[in-house]
Amino acid sequence: MKGRLLGGVVAAAVLAAWALAAVTGDPGALDAHGFMESEERCGGCHHMEPDGADWLLDPHLFVRPVVPMCMECHPSDRIGRSHPVGVDPYETLDLRDLPEDLPLHWSDDARAEVMTCGTCHDPHGPRFSGAKLFSFQQPYPGTGGQYLTFFLRVRGETPREGFTPLCHRCHPGL
Numbered sequence: 001m002k003g004r005l006l007g008g009v010v011a012a013a014v015l016a017a018w019a020l021a022a023v024t025g026d027p028g029a030l031d032a033h034g035f036m037e038s039e040e041r042c043g044g045c046h047h048m049e050p051d052g053a054d055w056l057l058d059p060h061l062f063v064r065p066v067v068p069m070c071m072e073c074h075p076s077d078r079i080g081r082s083h084p085v086g087v088d089p090y091e092t093l094d095l096r097d098l099p100e101d102l103p104l105h106w107s108d109d110a111r112a113e114v115m116t117c118g119t120c121h122d123p124h125g126p127r128f129s130g131a132k133l134f135s136f137q138q139p140y141p142g143t144g145g146q147y148l149t150f151f152l153r154v155r156g157e158t159p160r161e162g163f164t165p166l167c168h169r170c171h172p173g174l
């Protein structure tokens, strides 16, 4: 992550613009989640300690619950397609195995690990891709023809599939 963001020689002007966006998660910035890549910030969310290039503990353990972490900037009334969070898919759906690429998380008031925003979204993921996610998706302004990935952990092979490959992981019948 560090390599991707800071690797090579970065012009001072670019760094300054990034630092500005980093403070608020600037809605206008193409690198909207860039603030999450700053090393001083990792410990504000993760139970991790830097150990050279490696991390000592599980990156899926957090110092505070994930849902409110996201909702600081994404209050629920602004989320178009909302999905239940805080639920245990093993209990509510008849699932035997959740794939490892859809992590569950502990929260303060649950006895089991539950679904959070971070189950479907990897907030560190690439924000843009050359591949359309759904047929009528428009390129994002200012990116030279790139499409939002919505930070989704599972994306289809073709835009015709839309979001269904993600949904099918847990709702095979959908």
Ligand code: HEC
Pocket: 001, 035, 036, 037, 038, 039, 041, 042, 043, 044, 045, 046, 059, 060, 061, 066, 069, 103, 105, 118, 119, 121, 122, 123, 124
């Ligand atoms: C605003 C909170 C926040 C900050 C700051 C943050 N992360 Fe994360 N990180 C998350 C969330 C949420 C996830 C997704 C849930 C998961 O993977 O369990 C995640 C996932 C990860 C993952 C697992 C990715 C995967 O494949 O699932 C790694 C590794 C990681 N973060 C490293 C870091 C490092 C290193 C930093 C600092 C440079 C950092 N994070 C800063 C919230 C944060």
Ligand code: HEC
Pocket: 024, 025, 026, 027, 028, 032, 033, 035, 066, 069, 070, 071, 072, 073, 074, 117, 118, 121, 123, 127, 148, 149, 150, 151
């Ligand atoms: C400090 C503020 C901040 C936090 C915390 C934050 N985001 Fe974002 N996020 C943004 C901004 C800014 C955008 C750009 C679009 C906008 O303005 O809403 C964005 C965009 C998104 C998008 C839409 C796709 C896109 O590229 O525009 C998703 C999905 C998303 N964030 C998920 C998450 C999740 C999941 C978390 C919690 C792990 C999270 N965000 C935490 C600031 C934040």
Ligand code: HEC
Pocket: 067, 070, 071, 074, 078, 079, 080, 081, 083, 084, 085, 115, 116, 117, 118, 119, 120, 121, 150, 152, 163, 166
């Ligand atoms: C079951 C998977 C799933 C979960 C859980 C989930 N999302 Fe999403 N989210 C999606 C999908 C799929 C989209 C695709 C775009 C759309 O429908 O708007 C999306 C879109 C978004 C967007 C951008 C679109 C918009 O309307 O602004 C944001 C921001 C977002 N999610 C944040 C969150 C946050 C915050 C949470 C936790 C409270 C969350 N998501 C939980 C699947 C999920």
Ligand code: HEC
Pocket: 083, 084, 087, 088, 089, 090, 092, 093, 098, 102, 115, 119, 120, 163, 164, 166, 167, 168, 169, 170, 171
């Ligand atoms: C990680 C597993 C997982 C994924 C991925 C997932 N879901 Fe779900 N979904 C659940 C669970 C768990 C529930 C809650 C069931 C309950 O509470 O009875 C649920 C409930 C729902 C419901 C019922 C809504 C409600 O308010 O009760 C709908 C509709 C739904 N999902 C649609 C989707 C769609 C569309 C997608 C793909 C964008 C998706 N799901 C992806 C696990 C998942």
